Amino acid sequence: xxxxxxxxxxxxxxxxxxxxxDVRDLRVSxxxxxxxxxxxxxxxxxxxxxxxxxxxxxxGSGKTMSLLSVAGLINDPNxxxxxxxxxxxxxxxxxxxxxxxxxRGNEIAVIFQDPMTAxxxxxxxxxxxxxxxxxxxxxxxRAARTRAIEMLExxxxxxxxxxxxxxPHQLSGxxxxxxxxxxxxxxxxxxxIADEPxxxxxxxxxxxxxxxxxxxxxxxxxxxxxxTHDMGVVAEVADRVMVMYAGRIVEKGTKRDIFKAAEHPxxxxxxxxIPPLDGVRPHRLxxxxxxxxxxxxxxxxxxxxxxxxxxxxxxxxxxxLTGEEGHLAACFLPDAQRxxxxxxxxxxxxxxxxxxxx
Numbered sequence: 001x002x003x004x005x006x007x008x009x010x011x012x013x014x015x016x017x018x019x020x021x022d023v024r025d026l027r028v029s030x031x032x033x034x035x036x037x038x039x040x041x042x043x044x045x046x047x048x049x050x051x052x053x054x055x056x057x058x059x060g061s062g063k064t065m066s067l068l069s070v071a072g073l074i075n076d077p078n079x080x081x082x083x084x085x086x087x088x089x090x091x092x093x094x095x096x097x098x099x100x101x102x103x104r105g106n107e108i109a110v111i112f113q114d115p116m117t118a119x120x121x122x123x124x125x126x127x128x129x130x131x132x133x134x135x136x137x138x139x140x141x142r143a144a145r146t147r148a149i150e151m152l153e154x155x156x157x158x159x160x161x162x163x164x165x166x167x168p169h170q171l172s173g174x175x176x177x178x179x180x181x182x183x184x185x186x187x188x189x190x191x192x193i194a195d196e197p198x199x200x201x202x203x204x205x206x207x208x209x210x211x212x213x214x215x216x217x218x219x220x221x222x223x224x225x226x227x228t229h230d231m232g233v234v235a236e237v238a239d240r241v242m243v244m245y246a247g248r249i250v251e252k253g254t255k256r257d258i259f260k261a262a263e264h265p266x267x268x269x270x271x272x273x274i275p276p277l278d279g280v281r282p283h284r285l286x287x288x289x290x291x292x293x294x295x296x297x298x299x300x301x302x303x304x305x306x307x308x309x310x311x312x313x314x315x316x317x318x319x320x321l322t323g324e325e326g327h328l329a330a331c332f333l334p335d336a337q338r339x340x341x342x343x344x345x346x347x348x349x350x351x352x353x354x355x356x357x358x
Contacts, residue, residue: 054238126164
């Protein structure tokens with residue numbers, strides 16, 4: 001039977017593939033004696049299949065809390081989590097403990113900043129990986145041990161048949177991180193959350209871990225969300241980037257969007273405060289003036305306005321993400337100025353000179 005054309009005369013648009021992870025209007029608050037701490041305030045984002053997404057921002061920006069929510073790892077009785085977190089079409093908020101036991105470690109895995117605090121010191125690396133595998137798979141201990149050795153080899157640990165019987169303290173920092181990644185990947189999760197995975201490592205080991213993460217995406221097809229404050233790390237591995245400030249996403253887009261055509265003053269501030277990735281430093285590095293606002297008492301309008309050199313009257317209102325073709329920024333700065341930072345700086349200089357003339 002031939003396909004019929006709709007009465008409108010237009011063929012329906014093809015359905016886009018459903019994202020692996022779809023987070024909408026996520027809000028995470030904590031009840032304290034001083035009041036309600038809004039750690040995450042209306043965050044929405046998606047992660048596609050096989051995609052690496054970087055989430056950047058200062059400490060306390062809400063990036064880690066956002067992803068701990070995704071992994072179901074916020075167990076504080078004073079926490080209030082609202083919104084929607086859909087993984088493979090399934091709503092995770094409100095999921096039972098039994099439901100989380102099936103998903104966490106099996107479908108969603110987390111790599112923490114310091115593997116020494118995440119690995120149990122009294123058990124060997126192999127024992128911990130074997131237990132992870134057997135919790136989610138009905139296989140013998142011998143088969144699980146074989147799988148553990150294969151995973152240690154996959155993440156580049158030399159002599160894995162020997163290292164499998166080592167304790168965490170017997171490995172270097174880089175090897176511990178590799179072992180923890182091996183454990184996280186042992187059940188072939190669809191989503192890997194990496195929380196500052198290279199922060200505690202030296203530069204050489206950092207480069208090795210980043211290369212490993214790229215290889216894991218290629219070999220295992222896992223989607224990866226990487227939380228970091230290091231823009232260089234994001235530049236190395238991410239496909240898309242989200243910039244967070246005071247519990248909100250202030251800009252998001254492709255890596256090229258953010259690194260070549262950032263539109264939010266906070267993103268500009270981040271780039272001004274780090275050495276250029278090519279090693280050439282055309283000007284002195286700048287710090288962002290002031291401090292992030294208290295999450296107990298956020299500004300009524302733009303949370304970044306008190307620190308922003310481009311602020312104007314409109315910033316007393318809260319901006320929401322707007323833009324085109326997937327590059328969105330939460331800023332009222334006129335488009336002509338945001339699209340060309342030099343114009344924005346020139347406008348600021350003109351305003352300053354006008355003030356002096358008066």
